[in-house]
Structures are given as structure tokens and as C-alpha cells.
Amino acid sequence: MLELDLNQHIQAIAYQIPKEGNVFNGDSFFMKVTSDYFICVVADGLGSGEHAYHSSNAISQEVEKNHDKEVDVLIECCNQVLKDKRGATISILKVNFLQKTFTYSSVGNIQFVLSCPSGRFIYPLPILGYLSGKPQKYRCETYSYEEGAKFILHTDGLVIPGIKSLISSACSIEEISDYLESHAKTGKDDLTYIVGQLL
Numbered sequence: 439m440l441e442l443d444l445n446q447h448i449q450a451i452a453y454q455i456p457k458e459g460n461v462f463n464g465d466s467f468f469m470k471v472t473s474d475y476f477i478c479v480v481a482d483g484l485g486s487g488e489h490a491y492h493s494s495n496a497i498s499q500e501v502e503k504n505h506d507k508e509v510d511v512l513i514e515c516c517n518q519v520l521k522d523k524r525g526a527t528i529s530i531l532k533v534n535f536l537q538k539t540f541t542y543s544s545v546g547n548i549q550f551v552l553s554c555p556s557g558r559f560i561y562p563l564p565i566l567g568y569l570s571g572k573p574q575k576y577r578c579e580t581y582s583y584e585e586g587a588k589f590i591l592h593t594d595g596l597v598i599p600g601i602k603s604l605i606s607s608a609c610s611i612e613e614i615s616d617y618l619e620s621h622a623k624t625g626k627d628d629l630t631y632i633v634g635q636l637l
């Protein structure tokens with residue numbers, strides 16, 4: 439499954455494939471572009487199959503319903519909808535085009551890296567754990583970005599050595615996505631990535 443979203447400020451490609459033999463994908467994502475901001479969420483439901491899907495899908499639906507809210511509010515809303523569900527890891531990214539900043543918050547093993555044309559990398563430190571409706575501490579940080587910055591957000595089903603050199607290369611995001619997709623054969627885990635460029 440491949441999805442493309444773009445305007446004059448961003449181009450983003452999302453790709454998803456379930457674990458080999460599974461119908462349900464335990465990962466979910468949502469992304470949306472408006473004239474002012476881009477928001478995306480990637481969630482990895484604990485385990486795999488239908489129960490994993492119910493947890494991660496609850497997160498993507500919550501962000502879809504409330505995409506205009508701030509990231510710190512959204513992540514707590516997502517925690518609340520996981521009460522009585524198995525749980526999920528999560529990353530939320532929201533980009534403010536006018537301020538040229540982005541806010542990122544994550545719990546668990548979803549990886550994010552952003553590479554600026556100047557050579558600067560932004561690689562927020564992960565918080566261990568997962569959301570399951572229990573009280574949880576979050577880290578929610580805002581960074582500035584340069585035009586041309588590229589980023590990738592991916593679940594642990596994608597295992598690619600040298601992801602930082604790939605994202606900082608001169609390749610377009612279509613080329614990066616083609617490369618990732620060709621390496622993302624169905625395997626031991628569900629897999630989701632979002633690759634994008636801020637313009």
C-alpha cells in the first residue's frame with residue numbers, strides 16, 4: 439500500500455506491508471497536509487494480527503479526528519483510547535510550515551531521523567515503553583528545520599543499515615522510497631514507513 443501527500447511545502451510518501459501471511463497489519467499510519475501544517479502518526483500495535491491492528495488503528499483514527507490539536511495533547515488522547523486494548527508504540531510528527539518548525543513526540547521503538555541540507559541531523563532520543571492507557575511520561579520537542587530537509591519515520595519491521603546516509607544523500611524521496619520498498623520484502627514483522635521532504 440502506497441500513499442502520497444503533497445503541497446508546496448511538503449512531499450511525503452507512506453508505504454505499508456503486513457507481516458508475511460497476515461491479512462491484518464498491526465501497524466497503522468495517518469498523514470494529512472493542510473496549507474499551514476503537515477501531521478502524521480505511525481503506530482505499531484503490540485504483537486501482530488487483529489489485536490495489534492485494533493490498537494494501532496485506534497491511534498490513527500484519533501489523530502485523524504483531532505489533527506488540528508497540538509502534539510502533546512494528541513499523544514495523551516491516543517493513550518486514553520488504548521484503555522482496554524493491548525497497546526502500541528507511537529510517533530507523532532507535526533510540521534508548522536510558516537514557522538519552519540516541527541514538533542515530535544514518541545513512545546517506543548518507532549524510529550525518526552531528519553536530515554537538513556547543511557548536514558545537521560535531528561534524531562530525537564526515544565522513550566522506552568508503549569501506550570496502553572496507563573499514566574505515561576512523554577517527551578515532546580520542537581525543532582527548526584531548513585528548506586530541503588528530508589525525514590523518515592519507520593516501524594521496527596524496516597531494518598536497513600545506513601539509513602542516515604540514505605536520507606542525507608542527494609536522492610529524491612521517490613528514489614528513497616523505491617529503494618526502501620525494494621528492500622521491504624514481507625518478513626517477520628509488519629512494516630510501515632513515511633519518507634518526506636520539506637520544501
Ligand SMILES: [Mn+2]
Nearest residue numbers: 482594595627
Ligand atoms: Mn513491529
